[in-house]
Amino acid sequence: MIKAVIIILVTLFLIILFPNATFAFSGSGTGTPNDPFQITTINQLDEIRNNLSASYIxxxxxxxxxxxxxxxxxxxxxxxxxxxxxxxxxxxxxxxxxxxxxxxxxxxxxxxxxxxxxxxxxxxxxxxxxxxxxxxxxxxxxxxxxxxxxxxxxxxxxxxxxxxxxxxxxxxxxxxxxxxxxxxxxxxxxxxxxxxxxxxxxxxxxxxxxxxxxxxxxxxxxxxxxxxxxxxxxxxxxxxxxxxxxxxxxxxxxxxxxxxxxxxxxxxxxxxxxxxxxxxxxxxxxxxxxxxxxxxxxxxxxxxxxxxxxxxxxxxxxxxxxxxxxxxxWDKIATNAKFRKNLDSELVRTVTSEDIWGTFGKSNWNGFNNGWILKNFSDNMLPIFDWQSESPGDVSYLDPENSNSGSSQSIPGFEFISSVLMFAGVVLLFGKGK
The missing domain is CATH 2.160.20.110 (Pectate Lyase C-like)
Structure with a gap:
């Protein structure tokens, strides 16, 4: 009798201490990183909650x-x-x-x-x-x-x-x-x-x-x-x-x-x-x-x-x-808002759209480990991350007709380093600063 009580108490203790180790997975695998449990059904997916420390595939x-x-x-x-x-x-x-x-x-x-x-x-x-x-x-x-x-x-x-x-x-x-x-x-x-x-x-x-x-x-x-x-x-x-x-x-x-x-x-x-x-x-x-x-x-x-x-x-x-x-x-935003324009002019650097696709060329974008590249160069696409497959837009985004806030064509900020166009950016037009 005493032995049976001890077994029950030990079992309850293990359930409380290791709640995720009390259920067997119904599919293949052992649940280790090298042999994960293999999930093939919705019910097996639901079984993950029974062992929260195992590996699954x-x-x-x-x-x-x-x-x-x-x-x-x-x-x-x-x-x-x-x-x-x-x-x-x-x-x-x-x-x-x-x-x-x-x-x-x-x-x-x-x-x-x-x-x-x-x-x-x-x-x-x-x-x-x-x-x-x-x-x-x-x-x-x-x-x-x-x-x-x-x-x-x-x-x-x-x-x-x-x-x-x-x-x-x-x-x-x-x-x-x-x-x-x-x-x-x-x-x-x-x-x-x-x-x-x-x-x-x-x-x-x-x-x-x-x-x-x-x-x-x-x-x-x-x-x-x-x-x-x-x-x-x-x-x-x-x-x-x-x-x-x-x-x-x-x-x-x-x-x-x-x-x-x-x-x-x-x-x-x-x-x-x-x-x-x-x-x-x-x-x-x-x-x-x-x-x-x-x-x-x-x-x-x-x-x-x-x-x-x-x-x-x-x-x-x-x-x-x-x-x-x-x-x-990009100078194309239609808005009812008024903007601050009294920023230090030295913070502002812009180049023309021709500089992006003309003078400096695609090779100068793609030849450096700066995270940005030009794809579809012949279509005048915009710079994107080197891991992206598509550009966010094309040269039409630079059309001043798309904006009611000015006719100048400001493009993403760049600075000239050793005659190479590299992405850097400029600070322009904030709202209120406390």
């Missing part, structure tokens, strides 16, 4: 259409995912994420520092939740690499909503998101709602509508995070703190990025690149057709037009410290 596409499974995110704050998931370049389609508890929402809920997710595409997914919403992960502290979320639809009145990740405190590499985010509350971004980690070589083409505060085409709030070699294409609308790339950059670094989507604000703090800046920005440019107040989304009311800018809407105290430099805009 997806062997084929999965389609949730017609499935009656109500998806609960894998991993929580109490029991995060800290294993490895290799999507094997497969696609999970039609996932509907509607968590029943107040937690981080996504395919994965909480990914901790040891967790890794790679090589996965999520297509036609929908998501809602209570905070920290992303189609792939609600909160990421680990590594996400070569992942995408395409044709997504996210709704709800929650904070920290991103197309791929709700909150990123880890690393995101070579990833992207496309689709729509509707009715977010605060910190809403096309790729990540809030970033306190590192994002590199990634982009978003997500339309964000009817958000409240801090909405950005890529990231809503960049809080002490680093974003580099990234871009955003989607249009963004919010009441305040809205940017083509980042809504609010607080003590973060934005390096070599650009944005092309239209930006709309209801009240203030709107910028082609960043809505509100209290951080560091360099080597970046904005290619927006419109940075506007009022719009098809908002009525024209109580707008502080001094906080609308082609690059940054409101630059907080950091301008004199040189935190924003070597950035540029």
């Amino acid at each position: 997806l062997m084929n596409d999965l389609d949730f259409a017609g499935s009656d499974l109500v998806w609960e995110p894998i991993g929580s704050e109490e029991n995060p995912f800290f294993g490895q998931f290799n999507g094997n370049n497969q696609t999970i389609q039609n996932l509907q994420i509607t968590p029943q508890i107040n937690s981080f929402s996504g395919l994965f809920g909480y990914v901790n520092r040891s967790g890794e997710i790679s090589n996965l595409n999520l297509a036609h997914a929908t998501a809602s939740g209570y905070g920290g919403i992303g189609v792939l992960a609600g909160l990421n502290e680990g590594l996400i690499q070569n992942c995408s979320a395409t044709d997504i639809n996210i709704g709800g009145h929650s904070d920290e909503i991103g197309g791929l990740v709700g909150i990123n405190n880890g690393t995101i590499l070579d990833s992207f998101a496309t689709g729509t985010i509707l009715s977010g509350r605060e910190k809403v971004g096309g790729l990540a709602g809030r970033n306190g980690g590192f994002i590199d070589r990634s982009y978003a083409s997500v339309t964000i509508e009817h958000s409240k505060y801090y909405a950005g085409g890529l990231v809503g709030l960049n809080y002490q995070g680093k974003i580099q070699n990234c871009y955003a294409l989607g249009s963004v609308s919010a009441e305040s703190g809205v940017g083509g790339l980042v809504g609010y950059n607080y003590e973060g670094l934005i390096d070599a990025c650009y944005a092309t989507g239209n930006v709309f604000t209801e009240t203030d703090c709107a910028g082609g690149l960043i809505g509100q800046n209290h951080g560091f920005v360099k080597y970046s440019y904005a290619l927006n057709e419109r940075v506007d107040v009022g719009s098809q989304y908002f009525s024209d009311k109580n707008v502080d037009k001094k906080t609308i800018g082609r690059i940054i809407g409101w630059n907080e105290d950091y301008f004199n410290a040189g935190s924003v430099y070597e950035c540029s805009y």
Whole structure:
């Protein structure tokens, strides 16, 4: 009798201490990095939650259409995912994420520092939740690499909503998101709602509508995070703190990025690149057709037009410290706003469009390890990252007829170094600085 009681107590102790080790995986593999569990069905995908420290590989596409499974995110704050998931370049389609508890929402809920997710595409997914919403992960502290979320639809009145990740405190590499985010509350971004980690070589083409505060085409709030070699294409609308790339950059670094989507604000703090800046920005440019107040989304009311800018809407105290430099805009933005124009002329360098494609030539763009190249040179395309396949636009973007703010043709900032045209940027036209 005593022996039986001891066995029961030991079993209960092991269940409490090792909750993820009590279930066997129904598929092949042993769950080690060299022999990961092989996922071939939706039910096996759901089994990941039973062993959050194992390694997994997806062997084929999965389609949730017609499935009656109500998806609960894998991993929580109490029991995060800290294993490895290799999507094997497969696609999970039609996932509907509607968590029943107040937690981080996504395919994965909480990914901790040891967790890794790679090589996965999520297509036609929908998501809602209570905070920290992303189609792939609600909160990421680990590594996400070569992942995408395409044709997504996210709704709800929650904070920290991103197309791929709700909150990123880890690393995101070579990833992207496309689709729509509707009715977010605060910190809403096309790729990540809030970033306190590192994002590199990634982009978003997500339309964000009817958000409240801090909405950005890529990231809503960049809080002490680093974003580099990234871009955003989607249009963004919010009441305040809205940017083509980042809504609010607080003590973060934005390096070599650009944005092309239209930006709309209801009240203030709107910028082609960043809505509100209290951080560091360099080597970046904005290619927006419109940075506007009022719009098809908002009525024209109580707008502080001094906080609308082609690059940054409101630059907080950091301008004199040189935190924003070597950035540029394209002189084609239609807007009702008034801009500051009393910047130091030495900060402004421009060249003609002929200089881009004529005097200096394609070889001078592509011959240096500066991250930027010219592709489709004969078609007069614009400079892009060396890892991109398509240019964001062509020479038509330089047409002064597209702008009501001047007839000069300002192109992305460049400086001349040893007679070679290399990307550097210029500082031009901010909104208000405290």
